[in-house]
Amino acid sequence: MEKKYRVLAINPGSTSTKVGVYEGYDMLYEGTVRHSQEELSKFAAIHDQKDMRMELVEELIEENGYKLSEMDAFVGRGGIVRPLKSGVYTINEKLLDDLKNLPSAQRHASMLGGVIARAYGDKYGKPSFIVDPVTVDERDEIAKVTGLPQIKRSCIFHCLNQKSVCRYHCRLNGMKYEEHNFVVAHLGGGISVAAHRRGVIVDVTDAMSGEGPFTPERCGALPAKDIADLIYDGGYSREEINKLIAGKGGLMAHFNTNSAIEVEKRIDAGDEQAKLVYEAMAYNVAKNIGAMAAVLKGEVDAVLITGGIAYSKMLSEYLVEHSKFIAPVFVYPGEGELSALAAGANRVLSGEEEPKEYLGE
Secondary structure: OOOOOEEEEEEEOOOEEEEEEEEOOEEEEEEEEEOOHHHHOOOOOHHHHHHHHHHHHHHHHHHOOOOHHHOOEEEEOOOOOOOEOOOEEEOOHHHHHHHHHOOHHHHOOOHHHHHHHHHHHHHHOOOEEEEOOOOEOOOOHHHHEOOOOOOEOOOOOOHHHHHHHHHHHHHHOOOOHHHOEEEEEEEOOOEEEEEEEOOEEEEEOOOOOOOOOOOOOEOOOOOHHHHHHHHHHHOOOHHHHHHHHEOOOOHHHHHOOOOHHHHHHHHHOOOHHHHHHHHHHHHHHHHHHHHHHHHOOOOOOEEEEEEHHHHOHHHHHHHHHHHOOOOOEEEEEEOOHHHHHHHHHHHHHOOOOOOEEOOOO
16 A cells, blocks of 8 residues: 655745645644734844744644654745756755845745754655746746847746646546646736746746736736836836835725735626726736747647636636636636645655755755
C-alpha cells in the first residue's frame, strides 16, 4: 500500500495564519489563527512576528489532536523572492536569507510561510519546502519585450493556484498536466490570466504592476499617455500612483469597496453604473483569455476559471459565455492554497517530483 505522508501547510496573511494538516491529498484538519491589529502593532517588522505566529499555530494544531513532531514535512507559502522556475523548493540557506532580507519579500506576510516552515523543520528534524511562489517566471522571452527598451514586462501572479487548478482538473479527467494546454484565469483581489503550454506558463498578465483586466482593487492596463497626464497634471506622488495601481484601483476606485458581493448587491438593487463597471471587469478578463488563447495558437484543451470571486455566478456565467468558443470552460471556485502547498510537498515526499534548489540568481 502506497504510503501517505503527513504534512503541515502554512499560509500566513496580513491578519491571519491559515494552517492545514494533510495526509497525501486528504485534508485532515484546516484552521485559522486570527491576529488583531493591536497584537501585530507590537512588532516593528513582519519577520519579527515569526515566534508569535509559530507558538499560536502549534497551540492550535495540538488543541485539535495533532502533533508537529508527527509531521513528515512542513511547507509554507513562498513570499516575493527572486524570479525562479515553478516547482517545489527545499528551503535552503539562500532562500531563507532572501525571505528574511530582500526588501521586496518584506512587503507581505506570505514571506513568513517559508520562514516558519524552515523553523519547524529545523526543530523537528524534517524537510521544509515552498511551492510555486508568486515570482515564478517561466515565460517565453518574446513575452517580456515591450515597446520601450527600458521596460520589460514583469511577472508577479497567482502561480500556486494557477498550477494547482490545472493539476486538479487533470486528475479529475485522467490527463497529464505536462501534455495539455490551458488558459487559466485566477479571479481575486488581483486577477491573473495565463497561458499554460504543456506544464509551463509561457505568458501571464502581471497581477501587480498594472497589466491585464482591472480587478476589485487594481487598475489593470491603462492608456499610457493618460496615466502620464494624470501623474503630472494631478500632482500625484509615486506612492499615491502605486496605490491607485494596486490597492485603490478597480472596483475600489469606482465604488470605494473591493467586495464583489457588495457590487452585486448594488446591481440587484438596480444600480446601472455598478452593472456597467462589473461587466466591464468581466469583459476585460474575457479579452485576456482570448489573448492567451492566441499565445497558444488556439490549441487550448480547456479554459479554467478559479479564485475567490469565481464563486460569483454572475461573473462566471459571463466568462463561460464569452470564452466557450475557444474550448470547454470549467469553473473551480476558491484558491485552495493550503491543499496546493500540501500536494507539492507530497509529490516530493512520494518521489513523484524532484525538489528544486534555490540559487537566488
